[in-house]
Amino acid sequence: MHIPVPSTLAPENWPFSLEYLPQPAYMVGGAVRDAILGRSREYLDLDFVIPSDAVKVARAIARRYQAGFVLLDAERKIARVVFPNATADFAQQEGDSLTTDLHRRDFTINAIAYNPYTQEIIDPLQGYADLEQRQLRMVSPINLANDPLRLMRAYRQAAQLGFTIEPTTQTTIRTLASHITEVAAERVRVEIGYLLASPQGTPWIASAVKDGVITHFFRNATPESCQKLAAVDKAAALLTKNWSQLGIELQQYVRDTVKTTWLGIAKLACLVHPNPEVAEIELQELTYSRAEIRAVTTALKLFPRLNLTNMSLREQYFLFQEAGIVFVATVVLALSNNTPVEVMSGNKSLSAYAPLISRYLNPDDLVAHATPLVSGKELIITLNIPASPVVGELLTEIAIARAEGKISTPAEAIAFVRKLV
Numbered sequence: 001m002h003i004p005v006p007s008t009l010a011p012e013n014w015p016f017s018l019e020y021l022p023q024p025a026y027m028v029g030g031a032v033r034d035a036i037l038g039r040s041r042e043y044l045d046l047d048f049v050i051p052s053d054a055v056k057v058a059r060a061i062a063r064r065y066q067a068g069f070v071l072l073d074a075e076r077k078i079a080r081v082v083f084p085n086a087t088a089d090f091a092q093q094e095g096d097s098l099t100t101d102l103h104r105r106d107f108t109i110n111a112i113a114y115n116p117y118t119q120e121i122i123d124p125l126q127g128y129a130d131l132e133q134r135q136l137r138m139v140s141p142i143n144l145a146n147d148p149l150r151l152m153r154a155y156r157q158a159a160q161l162g163f164t165i166e167p168t169t170q171t172t173i174r175t176l177a178s179h180i181t182e183v184a185a186e187r188v189r190v191e192i193g194y195l196l197a198s199p200q201g202t203p204w205i206a207s208a209v210k211d212g213v214i215t216h217f218f219r220n221a222t223p224e225s226c227q228k229l230a231a232v233d234k235a236a237a238l239l240t241k242n243w244s245q246l247g248i249e250l251q252q253y254v255r256d257t258v259k260t261t262w263l264g265i266a267k268l269a270c271l272v273h274p275n276p277e278v279a280e281i282e283l284q285e286l287t288y289s290r291a292e293i294r295a296v297t298t299a300l301k302l303f304p305r306l307n308l309t310n311m312s313l314r315e316q317y318f319l320f321q322e323a324g325i326v327f328v329a330t331v332v333l334a335l336s337n338n339t340p341v342e343v344m345s346g347n348k349s350l351s352a353y354a355p356l357i358s359r360y361l362n363p364d365d366l367v368a369h370a371t372p373l374v375s376g377k378e379l380i381i382t383l384n385i386p387a388s389p390v391v392g393e394l395l396t397e398i399a400i401a402r403a404e405g406k407i408s409t410p411a412e413a414i415a416f417v418r419k420l421v
């Protein structure tokens with residue numbers, strides 16, 4: 001079958017000139033797949049297969065273009081050249097022909113090659129037909145077993161491309177699910193990260209839970225946890241769309257922060273064990289950073305408090321102190337833990353959090369963003385008391401009294417604590 005060559009693949013669009021590639025050389029992988037699909041990529045990520053001297057070729061190109069050079073795998077002879085707006089990987093062909101190399105890859109849609117010299121598309125595994133059917137089909141079960149990260153790649157690529165997983169492939173993934181533990185945890189984390197970052201990933205996380213692939217990391221994850229993920233997507237959309245009282249800049253702020261960071265944190269909080277201490281262990285095993293772990297456990301601890309009615313200013317003050325920047329994720333989690341009817345009906349439940357959100361978004365709010373009227377050192381000197389945790393407690397009382405409107409100047413603050421000590 002003759003497959004037309006998409007114009008986006010042409011060497012004119014590469015960050016280097018074709019003359020630096022030996023003959024033959026092939027472009028493979030995601031760039032070919034996406035070009036055939038007509039998907040534009042923000043950042044060019046090209047993969048080349050070269051029968052011999054791949055690392056040497058990469059080094060020469062890096063030198064010529066003063067680009068970065070990284071030897072990714074000395075044994076398998078894979079090197080990366082990093083240009084300002086693109087990355088190109090050069091890999092030695094696996095086996096004695098391009099066809100053998102393509103047969104060692106993960107999915108048929110990723111096993112299509114392009115020969116820039118002959119302008120041919122080479123597709124021995126009928127990946128093009130699978131692209132047309134919008135499905136991920138494994139090259140073979142052995143290939144998935146040989147590199148079990150491919151199990152996670154299936155869900156991630158299905159989510160990103162809007163594809164399905166071909167049924168036999170999905171059955172094989174289910175059979176091989178336990179092999180996922182052979183993969184370095186951080187590589188699994190990266191794939192999970194993609195799936196958590198957008199609503200398209202949500203049904204695929206649910207699939208991966210059902211197939212038993214990510215339950216090795218989130219032992220407590222159930223179909224119900226996955227329903228919560230969908231609720232987080234809805235809650236986040238609600239928060240970013242319906243927040244019309246906010247000025248345009250603040251709307252933008254909420255939209256950006258919810259999308260980029262807090263969506264993923266709130267979703268992780270749905271997948272981990274509800275006990276923050278167990279959650280911490282699960283996240284450590286997946287090599288999440290301390291900041292991410294803290295964010296998830298804080299949101300888990302605090303979100304029930306957001307549902308309290310008639311919180312005193314004191315309670316609100318402590319809530320904001322504990323939440324810090326995790327406040328947005330905490331709101332998303334609280335919203336998504338409401339009954340589905342409440343979330344669907346939207347504004348009603350969102351409006352319950354409106355006073356707290358307004359405080360958070362106002363940098364001058366004395367409850368959410370308390371600034372000290374006096375310093376600890378001033379208290380020690382003026383009251384002639386020793387340095388101790390009491391000083392911190394007094395500073396807290398000053399901040400709360402200020403938020404309550406009882407005091408507003410440093411002199412009033414000192415007079416206020418004199419009565420306390």
Ligand SMILES: Nc1ccn([C@@H]2O[C@H](COP(=O)(O)OP(=O)(O)OP(=O)(O)O)[C@@H](O)[C@H]2O)c(=O)n1
Pocket residue numbers: 028029030031045047104105106107110111147149150153
């Ligand atoms: N575990 C892996 C990783 C990669 N590949 C092969 O190497 C190519 C390039 O890998 P990579 O750049 O990681 O992924 P892409 O498929 O290009 O796509 P994406 O950028 O969306 O991950 C893949 O297309 C696939 O042919 C593979 O077979 N198994």
